[in-house]
Amino acid sequence: MSLSVPSNAGVPHSTLAKYREKFLSSSKNLLAQNGCTTQNLLDMCKSRNSIQAINHTFDLKIENEGKPITDQKFSGRCWIFACLNIMRVPFMKQYKMEEFEFSQAYLFYWDKIERANYLLDSFIDCARKGETYEGRLIHHLLKNPLEDGGQWDMLVNLIEKYGVMPKACFPESWCAENSNRLGRLLNNRLREFCMQLCQLVEKGTGEVEIQSEKTVMMEEVYRIMNIVLGTPPEKFTFEYTDTDKKYQSFKDLSPLQFYKDYIKGVIFDTEEYVCVVNDPRPQNSYNKLYTVEYLGNMSGGRKVLYINQPVDVLKQLTIKCISENKPVWFGCDVGKSFCSKEGLLDLKCLDFTLVFDVDPLKMNKSERLMYGESLMTHAMVFTGVGTEQDGNPGHVKATKWRVENSWGDKDGSKGYILMTDEWFTEFVYEVVVPKSLLSEDMQRILDQEPVVLPAWDPMGALA
Template identity: 40%
Template sequence: MTKHSALSSKEIQQFHDDFVSRETSPVIARAVMKNGIKASSEDPNISKRDHRVFSIEVKTGKVTNQRQSGRCWSFAALNTLRHHFALKYKLNDFELSQNYLFFWDRIERANMYFQNVIATADKPFHDRTVDFYVATALDDGGQWSNAASIIEKYGVVPEYVMPDTFNTKNTSDVSEVLHDMMKKDALELRRAVNEKHASDDELAKMQHQMMSDVYRVAVMAFGEPPMKFDLEYRDDDKKYHRDADLTPLDFYHKYFDINLHDYVLITNAPDHEMNKLYSMPVEDNVVDGIPLQFLNVPFHYLQDLAIKQLKDNETVWVGNDVLQQMDRKRGIMDAQLFKEGELLGVDFKMNKADRLESRQGMVSHAMTLTGVNLVDGEPNRWKIENSWGDKNGDKGYFVMTEDWFKDYTYEAVINKKYLDDSLKKIWNSQPEELPAWDSLC
């Protein structure tokens, strides 16, 4: 084992000497201490790059607001659906119930969780896969396929049929309760398998009671999903419409001319082998649902496919690392927004592969591409519909520069019809299964 060495006073003196040897150090230090690193390093030329005009733009309405929750993945998925409805039925500000989708995700994810706990009960408690299941029990986060699986199984309802509650707007209380329940249940299931040698029937009874507890808490926190409802709306031409006694699945299949199985998750993860299909079953939320699969390709494929879909007047679900080089209040995502390394005299810039490998980069947020500006056929900025309400950005819409898109976008959901034959062949191949601790998780 390598012996650690203590810092010496001589080294500390050398650090000091290096600092004072730079004439600009005191000036920069004063600015940073007074204003902070980001404000002191902001590029004053951002307005030239982040002009909010786009040559291709899908008509969309008011933005939604996920509040204090991690439901961005479901908001972005429902945004793509509601835009289909708005265009087809001339209802610009139509909104689908995020609460309805989140309720069923909690139920289905709990069912998957209990089965995964039982399936891995023979592994040590701190096996990395077991650790992942226990640590992430009913987290808010998710992927496009999680939302698609719920929608295909349970359908959708308008927002007014099952509006958000206090607990969907701020999920901390109910998440804490569910986390504690699930972790206790995980220990009980593992002990039943390993210490009591419980039969399959006994385990099924235990799981049934645990699921009943989860359902009870979910109903108390979110409300119980409707079995049927009446669709009523007045379109943008002021014409009244009513369709009574619809089930959520009836509504989905009747009003949404879309098959979510036709969509592919295109990924640009350069720390993984390119032109290859990957799967991550540890993040699937519905048994026999749409599996989480990534078609990993060079970035230009992801970008070109997104442009094709926008040109056909269809928005694009995208997964990004939104915490990087972003100004939330002004709604700006620009890779040159803050020149922190230049200000501080240090080099901590990494390429996309290294950021993923070191976990400095991750898919932290899902949003919806609604426009792009092309100059001589090449994009220089993109329009983003966020789910942070209308007090951020331009009434909730953000502008994203091309270099930010390239550096910090990892995923885009694309209809298979836009894929060329070579990509379709890869999509239809056998995926390589990724572990729970992979950088794409």
């Protein structure tokens, strides 16, 4: 067999010569080259007109936004931050607080432990079904087995089992804020454990012995998490001075008791919230209930469920929530058409056509999902919306959205982002709203047997 490269391999030299001649003959190309070889590519594409049109004024806005602006630092915990950010709004109002944060590290700690257990149980199940490392399912599950991201129903599992606690009582650690190294270590251990469990199943090992081995594996995960994040207190006392300058305290409470007595029974019940998604792919009908195979974080816990609706339904539900002073958890593809420093999500804010003569927005939302161009990557919170009448009495449509992020207060409007309504249409995939706000027809969808999408489906992406 010859090892030499054929002379006609690859792109023909004659074709490359034509490309070169055409490129160098364009003064626009040369100007773009001069700029992009010395500056940040995205900065070169920023649209001055879009940026100077930013106006962070909204006619509908929740009464009091949470303070301070939160910062997930170098971690993928946005879904946890967004959840606790919407929970703290009614909590701060109820208990008269100027500033407050729930402990994001606390839920992060329990998610890693529960998700490790869920993954090991899933691998035992897969092995019994004859799945092997050569198959697509196992390859998908092992790609990033203990990633930081998550979905709303995973939050419900954690909070309903473990409760919540003030950040002051279980603060951040270095590995919570810088989770990459921890993720690599845990992925290494989980991949080895999965291999060992598969081998035990293949050998016909009994259930008792398999579970005994899994218990030892989980103890190792538990040890690692305690070393890097600390051990959460079983009970805590939290003291503060309220907005009336009076001393207040929550004394000698477990996190679960704190949640059930002072949050769930009073101001916020995670179990009453549902996820409404916009998946416009033709094979996935609207008005159906969906789930994703092997997507979860707690064995025997609540399933990840989606009600699929047109994007305008998601918008109207969000407007309704904000008008009732309720912030809204949502998931989107934040990396698209985003000027992060300016805090702008706008389809026109980056002009790739001007600089490169290419249009990255030619595919529609359905096509992006089908061909791997887009999926949910980040969770944030809607706290306001700009509206105008759409011609129907009592009905308004959105023009722009106010977004609370969890990347600190340096960018945007002190950490807040402006999203255009057109951007919402293309890149927002899900919103979480109280079940009571759904129409009766939509509520009945929750009684359906969910359509099960494969584990690798883009709707299984984690924020």
